[in-house]
Structure formats: C-alpha cells, structure tokens
Amino acid sequence: MIPAQFDYVEATSVADAIRLLAEHGDEAKLLAGGHSLIPLMKLRLVTPATLIDVTHIKELSYIKEDGNNIVIGALTRHRDIEESDLVKKHLPLVAHVAGEVGDPQVRNRGTIGGSLVHGDPAADLPAAALATGATMVIAGKNGERRISAQDFFVDFLETDVQPGEILVAIEFPKHTDAGWAYEKFVRRAMDYSIVGVALQLGAKPGVALVNMSNKPHLAVSASQAIGKGAAIADVLAVINDDTNPPEDLNATVEYRQHLARVLTQRAFATASK
Amino acid sequence: MSLVGARVLRKEDPNLITGNGQYVDDLQPAGCTSMVFVRSTEAHAKIRSIDTAEALALPGVLAVWTSANIAQLANCPGGLPGLDQPLLAKDIVRFVGEGVAVVVATDRYIAADAAELIIVDYEPLPAVASLSAAMAPGAVVLHEVLGGNTVHFQDFENPLNEAFAAAPRTASLHIVNNRCAPSPIEPNVCLADWGRSGLTLWAAFQAPHHLRNTIAQYFGIPQDSTRVVAPDVGGGFGAKINFVPEFFLTALLSKEIGKPVKYTQTRSECLVAMLHGRAQEHDASVAFDNDGRILALKLTVTQDQGAYPNGTGMGLPVLTTAMAAGCYRIPAVAISWRNVVTNTTPVAAYRGAGRPEASFTIERLIDLIADETGVDPVEVRRRNFIPVDAFPYATHSPLAMYDSGNFAGALDELLKHVNYDELKKEQEKRRQDPAAKLLGIGFASWLEIAGFGPPGSLEAFGHLASWESAQVRIQPDGSAIIFTGASPHGQGTVTTYAQIAADELGIDFDRISVKHGDTAVVPQGIGTMGSRAVAVGGEGVKTASGRVYENAKRIAAHLLEASAEDIIIEDEKFFVKGTPARSVPWSEVAWKSFQPLELPGGMEPGALDSTVFQQVPNFSFPSGAYCCVVEIDRETGGVNIVNMYLVDDCGTVINPLLVEGQVHGGVAQGIAQALYEHMLYDPSGVPRTSTFMDYLVPAASDLPGYITGRINTPNPSNTLGAKGVGESGSVGAPPAVVNAVVDALSHLGVKHIDMPVTPIKVWNILEGAK
Incomplete structure (x- = not known):
C-alpha cells in the first residue's frame, strides 16, 4: 500500500498536458480523480515515473448543451453529473449511472473521463456511454479527433487513447423523454457489478452490459433488435451474443449469462414505468 | 438516580469522531x-x-x-x-x-x-490448503516432528453407538464453518x-x-x-x-x-498476516424421537490451525465442544476434536472464538430435527430447552456449568415482536406464486460461555491469571481516576466503568476518568477478551469503589462527628441521614483524606485509593433468541434480510446504548459470516480473497435495521449481575440467517447450506430443483 517513487507535474491547460505527455513519454500517467490509478499505484501494480496532474485544468470540467448533444468535459466529477439538471433532463440514464459509481467519496473525486479511459469492463459509466451512443473527443498534438464509444474500448483496461493523447470531452446524443434503466447486480451496495445492464430506449436505442466481456460491452445484436422493435423475448435471446464473461468467485459464465438475461428483462420493465 | 442502566453517551466519542484519537x-x-x-x-x-x-x-x-x-x-x-x-x-x-x-x-x-x-x-x-488435503493419505507434512498434520486428536470417551442405534430417528450434518479474517479498522x-x-x-x-x-x-x-x-x-x-x-x-x-x-x-x-478465525469442520449427528425430543448428540470438530498452531487456536475446539449442546437438555453428548495444520494463515480467537461455531451447529441441527419430524422449529426448541428452574445446570463439559438463563422466556419475548403465524402464511402464499420472492424465517436460541473467567481459565491460554485489576483513586479535589487492566479496543469501557463508579462513589460521572492500556500507569492487568470487561473488570471497579466509599464515609463521619453507619451521600455531599443541612462535600473529604491530622484514628493518608484483583467463581453465560426473515430472489439467487429480531439476555445492562452497539456490531459480523465473508485459498495455498474486492466485509448499506428486545437473568457470579455482550451477536446471528435461508428453500428438499450463502450457491440450488 506504499506506492513506488514518482515525479509529479501539474498541467495548466490541455495544450500543456499534451506537451507534458510528449516530454515524459510512456512512463507518464495522467492523474484525474485518481480513484482507479492511485489504488493500483499503492499496490505497485502500476509504477509510473511521472504523474501529470490534470485536475486543475478548469476548461475540462463542464456540462453544456450543444444542439442535439449534451457535452460533458472529461474532468467533470460523477457527483456533478449525477446532480446536473441538464443531464437529468436529456440523459437520465447517464445521470443515474453516475450516481451508482462506488460511494459518495468516490463520486465526489472521480471523473467521467478517468472512469472511461480506465476501460474497466466492470465499471458503470462505460456501459452508459455505450448504451447512449456517446462519442469520445480525444486531443493530441495534431488537434482533436472523435471516436464512437463502441470503438473507443479496445481490450481489458485498454482504450483507443494513444500515447501523447488525452480524452477531453464526451458528446452524448440527447435521449430526452425516452425510456431507460440501469440494473446492477451486486453483493454489496458499493461493489462493482457482478453483471450490469444499461438500457436506453427511444429513437436511438442501445443496451450495454457490465462485466460480461474483456471490455465494456455494447450488446450489438440486442441493440439492433430493439431498434427494429423486436419483442423482449427476442432481445433476450441475443443479449449474450459476443459476450465473453469472466469467471470468478462470484459467478460462472453460465450464471453471468443468466443474470444478463434476467437483468435485461428487468431493465425493460423498469424502462416502461 | 442510578447511572447503571442509563443511556449515557460515550466519553470516548468526542475525540474519536473528531479525529483526535491517538493510535x-x-x-x-x-x-x-x-x-x-x-x-x-x-x-x-x-x-x-x-x-x-x-x-x-x-x-x-x-x-x-x-x-x-x-x-x-x-x-x-x-x-x-x-x-x-x-x-x-x-x-x-x-x-x-x-x-x-x-x-x-x-x-x-x-x-x-x-x-x-x-x-x-x-x-x-507441495502445499496442503484445506483440512481434507492435510489429512489425506500421503499428504505433505508441514512439521516433520509431528510425522503427520494432526497436532492433537481427542477421541470420544463413548461414541454413544447404542443410544443412536436405539433412537427412533437420527440425522447428521457435515458443516463447514467458514474461515474469516478479523479485519479491524x-x-x-x-x-x-x-x-x-x-x-x-x-x-x-x-x-x-x-x-x-x-x-x-x-x-x-x-x-x-x-x-x-x-x-x-x-x-x-x-x-x-x-x-x-x-x-x-x-x-x-x-x-x-x-x-x-x-x-x-x-x-x-x-x-x-493477522491471525484468522473460525475455520472448523463439524461432523454432527443427533438422535431424537418422533416428537423432536433430542436423545443424544455426537460432535466431532476438526479445527484448521493454519501453519503454526498456537495456544488460543488449540483452545477453540475445546470451547466449541464445551458448548455443543447449546441451551438444550440432551441426555447424552459425545464430543471429539482434532487439530490439523495446513499451509494457511494461523488461526486463533475471532469474536466468539469457538462459541459461534458451537451455536451454529446445534441450531442447524434443531432445524434439521424440525424438518425431519414436521414439528415446528420453535416447538422443537421449546421441547428441548433447559427449564428455568434447572440452574445451576451441569453439562457434559466440566467447563460449562450453566448458572442462569431463561431460554423459553427469551423466545417468548422474541415472538412478541415476530408475527410468526402471519409470516408462515405469507411464506406459503409466495411459494405458490412463481413471480414472488421466497420468504424464509429462521430462529436461533443461542447460548455462549463468556466472562473469562474463574481461576485457571485464562492461565490455560497462557495468561498470568484470570482476575482483572481495578484501581480507584480519589484525587485531592474529589475527582476520581479508575485504572483498569481490561484494556479496551472500542468497547466503551471508559464510559461504563465511570457509570459503575459514579453509582458506588456518589461522584459525578463527569469527574471520573478511566485510564488504561499503559503498564507503567495501570498496576497489573489481564485484558479485554471473552466478554469479560464488565463481568470481571467492571465488577472490580464496583468492589474497589465500594471500599473507597466506605473509607470516605468514615472520614466524613469523623468530620461530622457522627457514626459512619449513619452517613449517606447525595449530590456529592456526605451527611447524617435525616440532617442534610449539615454536610461535608466530597471535595473536602478527598482533600482531608491526604491530611493525617484530619483523619479518624487508625486511618492513614491514601485510604481513598483501592486496588482490587477481581476474581469471579464461574464463567458467565449470555444467551438470547434471534429471528431472521429473508427474501430470496428466485431469478438471481440473491438473499435479502428483511428483518432481524434480537432478544438478548446479557444480565444486568450497564448502558443500553452500548449494549445495542455491541449487539448491532456483533450481529453485523454474524451476518457477514453468514452471507459475505470467506477467506478462501486455492489448492496451492494462494489466497483467493486477498483484498477487500474479494473478501467482502459488508457496510452499513448492506445490513438491515434491527429490532431489539431484552430479558434479564442476572449473572449470579458477580454483584453487578452483568454477563457480557461483546460476542453475543456473532454467536446468534449466523444460525438465524442460515436457518432462514434453508427455511425459504426447504420445500425444495434443502437441508443445509454452508456459509457464506452467496447468490450463486442459492441460484445453483434453485436451478437444480427445476
């Protein structure tokens, strides 16, 4: 629980962060809320030579309306998203899921960008980003680029953010007045999900699964089926397509796939209320 | 007004909750x-x-x-x-x-x-990470000097073969009492x-x-x-x-x-690295008649000692087998135990230390008897309870001479809170409705051995003695300091001892301090374990305070030119009964107690300073009746505790607030063992639950509210009447929870589920029944 030695620098702007990333290379890690990174460092599972602290970049902490999108700055804390009237109105699933992350201490420190770039298949917010069809905005020395949430998550704890780049914002299409639900099966309230299901209904529906693959998982066939107006039974029949659930002390593959079906069915029931 | 029995706020808390404690x-x-x-x-x-x-x-x-x-x-x-x-x-x-x-x-x-x-x-x-692996023929030996992995085997004196052969019915269970990691903050x-x-x-x-x-x-x-x-x-x-x-x-x-x-x-x-707890396996058999009356009990405890057995760990199966019969009159009891080493963290005392294991097994057997005979579990308990007029009651074990209790009374009190008949109807209704959650009602009439202890008891665990020290010292200004050897680690001893002393001394609670934990300050001491801090240490505070008070009365009588027998105290003033107008305050008595010219004949300065090494003649026997109501999600296997009803008999209560705190905490730990915590090893001896991501300690948000009640059969071994309550919840809760889960699933033929009852275990049972 004692981290290895590291250097610490503070970035004052996005440009400054990109400059510092270039300067410190592969051995550097960006520090946002720290709620994924610091525990790994304390266990010495991660030993960055330098931490580039981006928490003081004020320009990355915001929630704003932009036409058909709600755009959330990468350093916006979970608590701010959970409480935002704008997010509650247009993205109630995202607001709710932000309120399901960890415990209040975690939500007051952790950031949406930090959670997404950690790429943990067991985390809550990646599923919300996938189900709502979010787009990630990534900045690098050649400017900004955009990538869909689906393509953003590459593998276990691995995203498309390249060396020298920083996730700066997430663009969520509005899902105003559409049905939604987040079903999370846990043993303790503050645990990561054994299985979770994020369901977004409406014009651009999507369903994403938590802890059902080596990466945050968009249930593509099920999402398409919902889009075509399929019966719930038909959605359930394909909800586990392409999943690759882990086996651990809490669950076997069979049990996880069963839970995915049960929770999806419950999500539909909740969403229709 | 007596402070003993009052809901006094803890003296410890202002420092601790403002971050000013000193660890x-x-x-x-x-x-x-x-x-x-x-x-x-x-x-x-x-x-x-x-x-x-x-x-x-x-x-x-x-x-x-x-x-x-x-x-x-x-x-x-x-x-x-x-x-x-x-x-x-x-x-x-x-x-x-x-x-x-x-x-x-x-x-x-x-x-x-x-x-x-x-x-x-x-x-x-090669490593042996389980009892079965360690005892298997040809298993690798941890300590060559042993020649095997069994450290000690105590066989049955009489295996009761005839009693079992003659009994109308018998039943058996193999029970794994899961290894827990104590995990203090x-x-x-x-x-x-x-x-x-x-x-x-x-x-x-x-x-x-x-x-x-x-x-x-x-x-x-x-x-x-x-x-x-x-x-x-x-x-x-x-x-x-x-x-x-x-x-x-x-x-x-x-x-x-x-x-x-x-x-x-x-x-x-x-x-x-911190020593683990529980880690026992039980082979239990019970013989009974068609009415659910128990005729004989046979229990073999196999204790996993981990890699290096220690004195406390070796004592665990002794305590478990001593308490094997719980609160029941069982004509014949046979006990046997075995201590085995494995390539795991050593095992020692953990909240309850041997008694939760005993309580779990006998309470599971009671429900098994109910299941086999069709007699209601509550009724099976009633038919077998040791009656209230049978105390002192000699058990099969020389350690356990039950001195008091009212097991039927505790159950009666419990049932005032539990709407049992309605719950049973509701249970049946839900079984018929595939969409409804299953309902289970579990009881535990538990009993433990605490208040360590009579002379020789702690010596057997390597301690100097079994008394507890208490020094009561009056300062020259009439405030009091209590020095105790029962060094607390969260019990609230500073508060309860001040309450006891305030009553005995007639000194204001706010002018009594309790010092502990420093061998340079406290004369001698034993410690806080086995629910002994009040039953032994608190009794010592009472004894020493009483001695100081008697001397204070003599000084006051001398100052008032009266007889000590006539002196009483009110509001920190000594006076002759009936004439409160002429009084001498505690502060003056205290001041003059240090001045030889002011003292009555034969008394020396320092007379208001008494040290006691409090002995007690027997252990204490806290008991209680708990009921747990659970719901089971048929689709996920998730278990949710709907209600937890708790009736404790810890004898006289010094501070109800602290008793509730101990019960809540103990029950939380009991629920933790029943549903969440399990220190697991893979076959090669590598821990599989090596962080709090996998070793699941429940938080407040995972626990139910508790409905608590109380009866009081005073402890006859001390004048306070207190029995101790630190371990109660951890003894009573696990069987109540598991009995509720098994009850919820009993229509599927389920007889037993080992702890912790995880969702996947329950789901597998539900799937298997389809």
Whole structure:
C-alpha cells in the first residue's frame, strides 16, 4: 500500500498536458480523480515515473448543451453529473449511472473521463456511454479527433487513447423523454457489478452490459433488435451474443449469462414505468 | 438516580469522531524509523537464498534482517513447542504472508522500496490448503516432528453407538464453518523504543500487561524497565491478543540501530498476516424421537490451525465442544476434536472464538430435527430447552456449568415482536406464486460461555491469571481516576466503568476518568477478551469503589462527628441521614483524606485509593433468541434480510446504548459470516480473497435495521449481575440467517447450506430443483 517513487507535474491547460505527455513519454500517467490509478499505484501494480496532474485544468470540467448533444468535459466529477439538471433532463440514464459509481467519496473525486479511459469492463459509466451512443473527443498534438464509444474500448483496461493523447470531452446524443434503466447486480451496495445492464430506449436505442466481456460491452445484436422493435423475448435471446464473461468467485459464465438475461428483462420493465 | 442502566453517551466519542484519537501510528517520536516486511508469496517452499545486497545499498536503509540475523533467538511466543512460528522464516515458509525478511529505513517509502529489491529464491513444495488435503493419505507434512498434520486428536470417551442405534430417528450434518479474517479498522501496528532506560513498546493490543510479561520474559529483561502501551486501539475482535513476530522484531531492531522502530501493517498484509478465525469442520449427528425430543448428540470438530498452531487456536475446539449442546437438555453428548495444520494463515480467537461455531451447529441441527419430524422449529426448541428452574445446570463439559438463563422466556419475548403465524402464511402464499420472492424465517436460541473467567481459565491460554485489576483513586479535589487492566479496543469501557463508579462513589460521572492500556500507569492487568470487561473488570471497579466509599464515609463521619453507619451521600455531599443541612462535600473529604491530622484514628493518608484483583467463581453465560426473515430472489439467487429480531439476555445492562452497539456490531459480523465473508485459498495455498474486492466485509448499506428486545437473568457470579455482550451477536446471528435461508428453500428438499450463502450457491440450488 506504499506506492513506488514518482515525479509529479501539474498541467495548466490541455495544450500543456499534451506537451507534458510528449516530454515524459510512456512512463507518464495522467492523474484525474485518481480513484482507479492511485489504488493500483499503492499496490505497485502500476509504477509510473511521472504523474501529470490534470485536475486543475478548469476548461475540462463542464456540462453544456450543444444542439442535439449534451457535452460533458472529461474532468467533470460523477457527483456533478449525477446532480446536473441538464443531464437529468436529456440523459437520465447517464445521470443515474453516475450516481451508482462506488460511494459518495468516490463520486465526489472521480471523473467521467478517468472512469472511461480506465476501460474497466466492470465499471458503470462505460456501459452508459455505450448504451447512449456517446462519442469520445480525444486531443493530441495534431488537434482533436472523435471516436464512437463502441470503438473507443479496445481490450481489458485498454482504450483507443494513444500515447501523447488525452480524452477531453464526451458528446452524448440527447435521449430526452425516452425510456431507460440501469440494473446492477451486486453483493454489496458499493461493489462493482457482478453483471450490469444499461438500457436506453427511444429513437436511438442501445443496451450495454457490465462485466460480461474483456471490455465494456455494447450488446450489438440486442441493440439492433430493439431498434427494429423486436419483442423482449427476442432481445433476450441475443443479449449474450459476443459476450465473453469472466469467471470468478462470484459467478460462472453460465450464471453471468443468466443474470444478463434476467437483468435485461428487468431493465425493460423498469424502462416502461 | 442510578447511572447503571442509563443511556449515557460515550466519553470516548468526542475525540474519536473528531479525529483526535491517538493510535500507535499517530505517534512519531524523534528519529522514528520504519520497518517493512518481505512476506512469503509461497504457501510452502524451501528458501534457497535471500539476496539483500541491493536493498542494503539503498540510501536511507538502516538494516535488513533475515532469519540469519536472529539465528540464536527463540521462536515467536504463544505457539506450541516445536511447532511455533519463527520470527522470520528459517529455511522454509509454510503460508503466504509469513515474514521472510524485514527492512528498517528512515521512512516507510524507502523501506517499501528496499523490500521490493530483496530477492527470495524459493523451491516450491507441495502445499496442503484445506483440512481434507492435510489429512489425506500421503499428504505433505508441514512439521516433520509431528510425522503427520494432526497436532492433537481427542477421541470420544463413548461414541454413544447404542443410544443412536436405539433412537427412533437420527440425522447428521457435515458443516463447514467458514474461515474469516478479523479485519479491524486498525491493522497490527507497533512502535518499539529500546533505549538505555529500557524497552517501551506501543502496540495495538487487547492485553498490554500480557504482552509486557511475555516480551520481558522473551528478552530476559526485568519488567520494571519494560513498558507496553496500548493507546486508542481500532478494534481487535480477538486478533489482537496474539503475539506476532512484529512486536519482537521492532524491539530487537530498535536496540540494534538505537532508534525507535515503527511497523504499520498494510491492509493487504492484514488479510494474510493477522491471525484468522473460525475455520472448523463439524461432523454432527443427533438422535431424537418422533416428537423432536433430542436423545443424544455426537460432535466431532476438526479445527484448521493454519501453519503454526498456537495456544488460543488449540483452545477453540475445546470451547466449541464445551458448548455443543447449546441451551438444550440432551441426555447424552459425545464430543471429539482434532487439530490439523495446513499451509494457511494461523488461526486463533475471532469474536466468539469457538462459541459461534458451537451455536451454529446445534441450531442447524434443531432445524434439521424440525424438518425431519414436521414439528415446528420453535416447538422443537421449546421441547428441548433447559427449564428455568434447572440452574445451576451441569453439562457434559466440566467447563460449562450453566448458572442462569431463561431460554423459553427469551423466545417468548422474541415472538412478541415476530408475527410468526402471519409470516408462515405469507411464506406459503409466495411459494405458490412463481413471480414472488421466497420468504424464509429462521430462529436461533443461542447460548455462549463468556466472562473469562474463574481461576485457571485464562492461565490455560497462557495468561498470568484470570482476575482483572481495578484501581480507584480519589484525587485531592474529589475527582476520581479508575485504572483498569481490561484494556479496551472500542468497547466503551471508559464510559461504563465511570457509570459503575459514579453509582458506588456518589461522584459525578463527569469527574471520573478511566485510564488504561499503559503498564507503567495501570498496576497489573489481564485484558479485554471473552466478554469479560464488565463481568470481571467492571465488577472490580464496583468492589474497589465500594471500599473507597466506605473509607470516605468514615472520614466524613469523623468530620461530622457522627457514626459512619449513619452517613449517606447525595449530590456529592456526605451527611447524617435525616440532617442534610449539615454536610461535608466530597471535595473536602478527598482533600482531608491526604491530611493525617484530619483523619479518624487508625486511618492513614491514601485510604481513598483501592486496588482490587477481581476474581469471579464461574464463567458467565449470555444467551438470547434471534429471528431472521429473508427474501430470496428466485431469478438471481440473491438473499435479502428483511428483518432481524434480537432478544438478548446479557444480565444486568450497564448502558443500553452500548449494549445495542455491541449487539448491532456483533450481529453485523454474524451476518457477514453468514452471507459475505470467506477467506478462501486455492489448492496451492494462494489466497483467493486477498483484498477487500474479494473478501467482502459488508457496510452499513448492506445490513438491515434491527429490532431489539431484552430479558434479564442476572449473572449470579458477580454483584453487578452483568454477563457480557461483546460476542453475543456473532454467536446468534449466523444460525438465524442460515436457518432462514434453508427455511425459504426447504420445500425444495434443502437441508443445509454452508456459509457464506452467496447468490450463486442459492441460484445453483434453485436451478437444480427445476
């Protein structure tokens, strides 16, 4: 629980962060809320030579309306998203899921960008980003680029953010007045999900699964089926397509796939209320 | 007005909840250095070599020690001769987490860096990580001196074959009582300063005098210059009455380098290096008639001792088998036990220490009898209870002479709160409705042995004696200080002792302090464990306070020119009964008690200072009746506790607020064992639950509200009438919860589920029944 030695620098702007990333290379890690990174460092599972602290970049902490999108700055804390009237109105699933992350201490420190770039298949917010069809905005020395949430998550704890780049914002299409639900099966309230299901209904529906693959998982066939107006039974029949659930002390593959079906069915029931 | 029985707020809390407590890790004496362990990553291996060169070369490193540096020293005290744990592993490691080397550096970060640079070359050996593996023919042997892995086997005196053969019905269960990691908020922490004036060891410990006695003996140094201090201690649950290598290593290293040496265990270390609890397997058989009356009970306990058996661990199956019959009159009881070593963390006392295991098994058997005979579980209990007029009641065990209780009365009180008939109807209704959650109702009429103890009882666990010390000292201004050897670690002793003393002395609660935890301040002491702090230590406070009060009355009588027998006290004023107008205040009595010219004939200064070594003639026997109501989600297997009804009989209550706190905490730990916690190893001896991500300690948000009630059968072994309540919840809750789960699933033919009852276990049962 004692981290290895590291250097610490503070970035004052996005440009400054990109400059510092270039300067410190592969051995550097960006520090946002720290709620994924610091525990790994304390266990010495991660030993960055330098931490580039981006928490003081004020320009990355915001929630704003932009036409058909709600755009959330990468350093916006979970608590701010959970409480935002704008997010509650247009993205109630995202607001709710932000309120399901960890415990209040975690939500007051952790950031949406930090959670997404950690790429943990067991985390809550990646599923919300996938189900709502979010787009990630990534900045690098050649400017900004955009990538869909689906393509953003590459593998276990691995995203498309390249060396020298920083996730700066997430663009969520509005899902105003559409049905939604987040079903999370846990043993303790503050645990990561054994299985979770994020369901977004409406014009651009999507369903994403938590802890059902080596990466945050968009249930593509099920999402398409919902889009075509399929019966719930038909959605359930394909909800586990392409999943690759882990086996651990809490669950076997069979049990996880069963839970995915049960929770999806419950999500539909909740969403229709 | 009596303070005993009042809901007094804790004197301890203002400091603790504002962050002004003082724990060992808060202490930072000048020149303080830091010790960090290299712990074994292998469950069983030979150590080929340890390369410390790089670590030693790191700037800031003051010492790196392996067993080679302490080759002449005895092994860690508290173990069994020949099977005891070395301070640092010698040539061989026997569990993951065993200390292999230590580093001392100028700060903790450097020490941790240096520890990473130490290279240990292991030659892995086959490991035995379970009782069945350790007892299998041809299993690898941990300690060659044993020739096998069984440390001790106590066979049945009489296996009751005839009683079982003649009985109308019999039933059996194999029960695994899951291994738990105590996990107090504060892990093991110690700080040693061995200078010219002797050794001072600050330690997060439950029994500082016990540690003082042992560490002085270990080093062959006199106790007059050996001081142990346990300041605020953040929980212990029994794990902090064990001697661990860190105490001796920090002391030795402090002497070696001439600076204070501190060790603060990390949370990860705590899970594998702090001694574990429970870890028993039971083979239990019961013979009974068609009406559910028990005719005979047979129990074999197999205790996993971990890699190095210790005195406390060896005592666990003794306590379990002593309490095997619970609160039931059973004509014939046969007990047997076996202690076995495995390549796992050593096992010792954990909240309840042997009694939760006993209670769990007998209460599961009662429900099994109900299931077999069709007699309601509540009725089976009633038919077998020891009646209230049968005390004192001699059991099969010479240890357990039950002295009081009202088991039927506790159950009656419980049923006033539980709408049992309605719940049973609801249960049946839901079974017919596939969409409804299943409902289960579980009872536990539990009994434990506590209040350690009569002469000889703690001596058997290596303690100096079984009394507890209490010194009551009146200051010249009439305030009082109580010194106790029952060093608390969260019990609220500072509050309860002040309540007891306030009643006896007639001194205001706010002018009574309680000092503890420092062997240089408290005359002698034993410690806080086995729910003894009030039943023994509190009784000592009462005895010493009474002696001081008698002398104070004599001084007051002298000052009032009256007879001591006529003196009474109100509002801190002594006066002759009936004439309150002429009084002498406590402050004046106190002041003059130090002035020879003011004292009655024959009395010397210091008469208002009394030290008592309180003895008690018997253990105490807290009991209770609990009921748990659960819902089971048929689709997920998730178990949810809907209600938890708790009726305790802890005898006289000193402070209801603190009793409720102890019950809530104990029940939380019991629910934790029943539903969440399990220290698991893979077959090679590697822990599978080595962080709090996998070892699931429930939080407040995971626990139900509790409905509590109480009956009182006073403890006849002390004048307070108190029995102790620290362990009650952890004894009563696990069987209540599991009985409820089994009840919910009984229509599917389920007879037993081992703890913890996880969703996947329940789901597999539900799937299997389809």
